[in-house]
Every structure is written in C-alpha cells, then in structure tokens.
Amino acid sequence: MSAGAASMNYELAGDLKIGQVGIANLRVRTLDVERLGTEMRERVARAPKLFERAAVIVDFGGLPGTPDVATARALLDALRAAGVIPVALAYGSTDNERLAVELGLPLLAKFRAQYESQEPAAAEPARAEAPRPEPAPSRSEAARVVAPPGEPGMMVSAPIRSGQQIYAEQRDLTILATVGAGAEVISDGSIHIYGALRGRALAGARDNEKARIFCREFHAELVAIAGHYKVMEDIPADLRGKAVQVWLDNGQIHIAALA
Structure with missing residues (x-):
C-alpha cells in the first residue's frame, strides 16, 4: 500500500x-x-x-x-x-x-x-418542509396526526397516503394498512406495519436506539432508527417486497428478512 x-x-x-x-x-x-x-x-x-x-x-x-x-x-x-x-x-x-x-x-x-433527546423537555422545533420523493402537500396542508403521550401504543387502520404524516409520541406505532409513497410514519418507540411500506418510517425518534421497525412488505423510501438511516438505494434488492425487521447495532442500521 x-x-x-x-x-x-x-x-x-x-x-x-x-x-x-x-x-x-x-x-x-x-x-x-x-x-x-x-x-x-x-x-x-x-x-x-x-x-x-x-x-x-x-x-x-x-x-x-x-x-x-x-x-x-x-x-x-x-x-x-x-x-x-x-x-x-x-x-x-x-x-x-x-x-x-x-x-x-x-x-x-x-x-x-x-x-x-439531549434535553428531557425540549420545546417543539419550528417546522420546516421536509423533502418529498414526489410532489406532495406542504406540512401546513398535509394531514398530520399526533398521538397524545402517556397512553398505550397508537394503532392506525386506514392507509397512510402521500403527504400524510403520523407521529406516535412516547409510544409504539402500529399501522394495519399500507404506508404509501411520499407518506411518513414516526414513532418514539417501535413501528409495526402489517401492510406495505412504500414511504418513510422513522422509529426511536427521540434517540431510542432500542426501537425497531417491522414490516410485512418492504419497499421503503427510507427507514431510520434514532436518526441513523438507510435509503432505498442502500437496501439489498433481495429484501424488497419481503417481510423484514430493521434495527440499530453500534450505530449501524441492519435489515433482515423475518423468518
């Protein structure tokens, strides 16, 4: 060398x-x-x-x-x-x-x-429009659902469409339908998706490195755990369309097929 x-x-x-x-x-x-x-x-x-x-x-x-x-x-x-x-x-x-x-x-x-999560009671930050993989409504127009803290895990049965954002604060999030392209689901805990994930899923949003993402049909634009992320281009082709789990280990995102 x-x-x-x-x-x-x-x-x-x-x-x-x-x-x-x-x-x-x-x-x-x-x-x-x-x-x-x-x-x-x-x-x-x-x-x-x-x-x-x-x-x-x-x-x-x-x-x-x-x-x-x-x-x-x-x-x-x-x-x-x-x-x-x-x-x-x-x-x-x-x-x-x-x-x-x-x-x-x-x-x-x-x-x-x-x-x-460097401060226990940080004020909510100013909102800025996040990047979208396809044209979508702005944050002010997009449907956004925030679950109140301190209750059992949040469950959503309706499909999450492009431009919509779901945020489960201080709890896990379960989606019984599809997360469409351009949609975003966020949880301070883990995320369970029983339909297809075509948009973005961000678990452990307040630096919870133990959080995981479970998905029955994986086509994600982006997945993130505690801020560490992978985009579609980084995901092995043989995992697309499969049931997978996503977790964080030593600052690295891992994705594996569910047995």
Missing part, C-alpha cells in the same frame, strides 16, 4: 441524520468545506428523490468553536451547489446565534434536543 493511500482519511466530515420531523440535520464533525460539499453531492446522487433540494439544518455544535462568517458562508454555498438547501442553524450558543444573524438564517436552538 502506498504512503498516500495509507494516509487517506476515510472518516466522514459530517454526520447526516434524519430528525424527528423528517428533516435532515448535518452535524459538522470536521470543518472541511470541500469534503462536506463532496459528501453531500454523493448523498444527493445516490438518493436524488430523497435529498435533492432537501431542507437541511446545519449543526456546528460538534466543533470546538464556532466557524467564522466567511467559512460558514462558504459551507452553505457548497451545500447549495451539492443540491440541498440549508434553511437554519442548530445549537443555541451565543456565538452561533451571532453567526446565524450574519448568515441571515434562523437559529433552531432546540432542534438537536428534540431529535437527539
């Missing part, structure tokens, strides 16, 4: 996780504008229906310090060039608030707390 190959850094410069409302959160781990832009371009190329023109929140909270305005602006330009749309900054430090003002972006100080 050459010295150049041995010295290559295979660590990702940014962790992209899918948040509780289906919006992508880019937590910057290495402030390398070129690498971050390249990584995002590759993500868009692999799953254009999911990420192309997707709303992305940029999180500098994993860095030792807040970047200067010029560097942050260069990163936003690189992300736009890669095909996504930075819509806000996350993480509510004073320096980050000043940076958000300079960049002309809102600061969603509670966004990370809501989907990573």
